[in-house]
Amino acid sequence: MKDLVTFSLFILLFCTCSDSLAVYGRSAATTSRTAPPIVYTIAGSDSGGGAGIQADLHAIHSFGCHGCSAITCLTAQNSVGVIGVHAPPPDFLRAQLETLLEDLPPQAIKIGMLGTKELAIEVGAFLKKLKALDRKVWVVLDPVMITTSGHRLIEEDAQEAMVKHVFPHIDVLTPNKFEAEALLNRTLETISDVEEGAKDLIALGAPSVLIKGGHTLYEGGKASNHIAYAQDYFLSSVQRNTGEPRLCDGDLGVWLRSPRYETEHTHGTGCTLSASLAASLALGEQERQKPDGKRRGATSAIDTVDACCLAKAYVTAGIFHGIQLGQGPGPVAQTGFPSSHQYFPMVVADAAEDHQRFPRMKAYDDKTTYDDNRPTLGRILPVVNDEVWVQRLCQDPGVHDIQLRVKGIDDNKKILEIIKKCQKLCQASGKRLWVNDYWQEAIESGCFGVHVGQEDLYTCIRAGGLQLLREKRMAFGISTHSYGELATALGVKPSYISLGPVFATSSKTVQFDPQGLSLVRKWRELIQKEVPLVVIGGFSDAERAKAVRGLGANCVAVIGAVTQANDTVEAVSQMNEAMR
Known part of the structure; x- marks a missing residue:
């Protein structure tokens, strides 16, 4: 394993934690006697509180779920930078996960920073064990590898171990554009590049992919005409709808479009997105377990595209409300379950098209x-x-x-x-x-x-x-x-x-x-x-x-x-x- 001191110089992951993008929030759990869904976050700790497991737990709670954490690394950091990183040994990560599983089995898991080959292998073994359970456990992987400014955060052997040991057990992969490029070993400069890239990421073993950062794309040598939008591309290899196709099924490939706000206070957006995505999937899974007559339609219907929409709405609101807390960039705000049309995304088939509005009523x-x-x-x-x-x-x-x-x-x-x-x-x-x-x-x-x-x-x-x-x-x-x-x-x-x-x-x-x-x-x-x-x-x-x-x-x-x-x-x- 490379010197951790060198590794820490690049561990700015918590400043952006993968570029990204409170159904009923707390009321989903508090209006009934039913215990809330349990969601794990397997990720690093941000001592500044804006990203990592700290942001994850805030987001999970905002969606009315109970969050549990297994720490993959500890950081000494604030809003200005990171001065130190400590990665616990794999056997201690294993102890955290097995202890949780004995008493608090999850309905969804968010995975963030893994950092080392050994930790990636350990998480992969745990996910394989989960498959033996007689219940669905959703798994969302935020492959924290590269910051939005292009700094690499993990070594090549850790990336390879993540693809080999973790990818086969996940449901949704949420890379930013730079991370998708690293996984594919090529650049993604245009809309069609991203759409093809999503197909190739699925070929690597991820059933569904959400590639974030579509606002950085170029077409015909020019910047995107829709720079005012934050656009992210979703594609799934899973056909869950057995009826006639719908645009929102995901296996057709869609763009999620929301307002883009110019701000530097986006610390923790990727962490928050993947955690809220996992929490959304957990809400849907729990609702489907209820007997007929007790289920709420849109909640029981939450699948991958629905969860991506809710997560993107949550992060967009957080970006809008983000403020500076220290001397450096501020974190994305942790608000509540999506409750405003201002932040809820649109799903479109073409990232370059902006539809004319139908006649207003x-x-x-x-x-x-x-x-x-x-x-x-x-x-x-x-x-x-x-x-x-x-x-x-x-x-x-x-x-x-x-x-x-x-x-x-x-x-x-x-x-x-x-x-x-x-x-x-x-x-x-x-x-x-x-x-x-x-x-x-x-x-x-x-x-x-x-x-x-x-x-x-x-x-x-x-x-x-x-x-x-x-x-x-x-x-x-x-x-x-x-x-x-x-x-x-x-x-x-x-x-x-x-x-x-x-x-x-x-x-x-x-x-x-x-x-x-x-x-x-x-x-x-x-x-x-x-x-x-x-x-x-x-x-x-x-x-x-x-x-x-x-x-x-x-x-x-x-x-x-x-x-x-x-x-x-x-x-x-x-x-x-x-x-x-």
């Missing part, structure tokens, strides 16, 4: 006047499946928007005929017709807007449909059920975003658990105020509508509450009153 209670030409979205959005119901609703003065969801018909000509009839009825009565999924037929029929789910959104994107819809100035709504789907919807910049199912429903088979009322409030926090939030699923009476209105929902999509009512006009009136 105005919620009925929106008092802003910056765009007086925005049409006002109705307080309720009846969803029906044929022209008979469309004609009936067109006669109701309490209905302003109607969504047509054609079901059980495979003939596209017949579908087009139905949509045209419904559009004619709506146009004659001054109603706005939204067509579910069939965007091409909606364009041809001259409808007001289109609503799609995440699977049809992906198909629409691949077919160039978004550009066609924007050219026609048609309104666009998107369904969301998970944090990754929400980030994808935000990347499209739609007219409204919907969340569902809020309550259990039999009107449509969905693969997500009911969201519950707490998710309605969370969605409202993570969506810009000027974008209406539509909720759907299980609104059998006006009392449920009134409950979500109090949590920030602007419109409720209803099916049975209207179509199965004895008096449709009265049902519409009650729903409208509840959403006032």
Whole structure:
């Protein structure tokens, strides 16, 4: 092992800890009697408190999890620099890990600084032992190797041992651009370089990869046009979605985009990102262990992309709020579980593209006047499946928007005929017709807007449909059920975003658990105020509508509450009153 004194001169890892980028934070654990998920951090100690296990434990706690630590190295450092490093012997690291495992088994593990070949081998052996457990344990590796300024932090033999012994047992690898370059032994200068690099890192044994630092990329010899964004690339070799593909599945490759803030107070961003990512995965895993009826949809749906979105939001907020504490750069602030649209990322397919916003809609209670030409979205959005119901609703003065969801018909000509009839009825009565999924037929029929789910959104994107819809100035709504789907919807910049199912429903088979009322409030926090939030699923009476209105929902999509009512006009009136 190289002289530790020489090693310490380069141990500035805790000044940046891999360039990076409080669902419910503490409330996730404190609102119930259930013990919080346990998350390990296997990393170095930062005596200055801004990075390493100190930052990790702060982040883990902010996500409502219990943090345990196993120390791989001790440092004597402050905000100005590092003056000394001590690496404990591998057998003591083993003792830490085995002692924890006997009493406090984890649901997720974050791995940071390993430093030496021997420590990397020891951690690899522990992870191999974990695989014998009859439960899922998520593992996130932040390969702390090189600082953002390019200083190398570990020796070549430690890097090789990490790839050989640790990579086979992890779920997500989170290198910064310099670390990805070191692992691949080549530079990554363009968007396509990073995308190809992620594939090659997966070939080294990492199932999923998040490469941080996309704002440093160049295209065509010029700096990125989106320097205002902090962009990170995610790719996974794991296909977790058994249905139709979605952009947020991760195996297609996506960019996570958030605001970029010019500040030097970013000490510990990489540590904080990987720790919050592991904590997010632990929350999702624990939620999935609950019985039916107890799970919250977006929480139980947390997978790798969702966790990356939450972690990036947490770090972005921390960068924004970071301040100087000593004489050197300050640490990223440890805030709380993501609760502001200002920091929540967008998921996009192309790092070089910045979508034009779809026509804005105005919620009925929106008092802003910056765009007086925005049409006002109705307080309720009846969803029906044929022209008979469309004609009936067109006669109701309490209905302003109607969504047509054609079901059980495979003939596209017949579908087009139905949509045209419904559009004619709506146009004659001054109603706005939204067509579910069939965007091409909606364009041809001259409808007001289109609503799609995440699977049809992906198909629409691949077919160039978004550009066609924007050219026609048609309104666009998107369904969301998970944090990754929400980030994808935000990347499209739609007219409204919907969340569902809020309550259990039999009107449509969905693969997500009911969201519950707490998710309605969370969605409202993570969506810009000027974008209406539509909720759907299980609104059998006006009392449920009134409950979500109090949590920030602007419109409720209803099916049975209207179509199965004895008096449709009265049902519409009650729903409208509840959403006032």
